[in-house]
Amino acid sequence: MKLSDIIVGIAMALLAIMLSYLMVYGGLGPIASYNIRPLAVAFLNNTYNPWQKIYSALSPEAVTAIVWDYRGLDTYFETSVLFIAIVGLLALFRGANIVQGISSKGLSIIVKTSTKIIVPLILVAGASLAFHGHLSPGGGFQGGSFMTVATALLAVAFSIEFLQQKRLSLNTLLAIRCIGLLAIIIVSVYLLINAVLLGGYAYIFQNMQRLLFSPNSLVAVGISQYSMPYWFLDRPLGGILFFFNLSESIAVIGGLTLGAVLLLLRENELKAVIGGEERE
């Protein structure tokens, strides 16, 4: 019964008291009630509204419209945080690379044969999730995470030297990640460049037609005439949502596989490059 144990116990009790206070008297609102908040009613009303197109995102999926259209800047900076974390991981293991000539052949032949059957199925399911993210639950992150499970399975069952022989080295995975990020940037400023070259006004991250405001006033002076395509043959194409989902899935599959392969490097070469120094 040390002093630190008593302090930890008292801190747990204080946590219980403060959380109960937050749930009852704080500004959390009613929990599991029969009505939802007015902000949620506004979002659900505007996500597919052909009678009021000036505020609508024209896609039947509310969560994807909030993630990529109404709060698109949040998602853009979250993608850049993932990129910075992967660059940090590369900087920790700087100088280490996959060495050929080591006689390691991966796991046994039963594992290899069953992996050859399952990996194409996982890749197809993940691509299907990324393609119809604007019509049913799915999207960029979901499809990208599914596909990176398949490539991590490939890196574990066969060895990473086999991946290097098939030209899927560390530099290739980093290039795939950067191509995805470039596609996101190009799609987000596409309407703005159109407006600068051809006349008129447009916003960054603009999806459909929106109102125009003169500086320092709240009175609308017009409607921006540019919008992304929102109908494809016989079903809604969410405009900017479709292109963002595609680019995000490519970026995620490159970044997370790079992180998994970096942690699979062998101990001998890591010790030769980043070997520990002697301590007195």
Added chain:
Amino acid sequence: MNDLVYFLFITVLVSMIINTAIALYGVFAKPSLVKKFIALTIFSDSINSFAILIGFRRTPLGYSSIAVMPSLPQSPEDLKNFINTAVDPLPQALVLTAIVIGLAVNMFLVGLIILFHRYYGTTSVKRVRI
């Protein structure tokens, strides 16, 4: 019947709070770095699920529906029916961002722990003198 559903829902909410408390105890009191890392992932998962449970909605008869339209609305009446039975979509969008950022920080943390073990020879914070 409505009181029974409310009781079951409050049980799930209180179990999330208990999971948060157990995971915080694991982060503070265990001396191994790998155990602290596992407890940290459990802690962040419990807080995210607490945020999702706030957006749930009960209906007096039948189930509530997901935040996706089942078919394109042909008249404003279909839109009103959809608004009256759908759950709140805003907490789900915020938790999506939080899960991906948590994954990025955890991957970096694993690399740091490997380098810590290589430099000091152990992963127990009691045997290390910085």
Added chain:
Amino acid sequence: MIELLPAIMAFGVALVSIIATWLAVQERDLLLATLFSALQSTCYALIYYLFMAPDIVLVYLPVSVGILPLITILLVKKTERYEE
């Protein structure tokens, strides 16, 4: 009675997740602790499905039952297996 089935399932799965969390924090063999943490993540994914959040399930399942146990097992292999 049949319309109470999602609520009763969520009730049962939440109680199993408390047991899995306590076992994961208490265990000294780190490989078994990773297994209990993956069991807790599966219980949480079922709770997310029963509370009408399908987008979260599709992100949570590959991240917390696929990628995170993989990198944790690699971490246990490169450091020590039994704590202390």
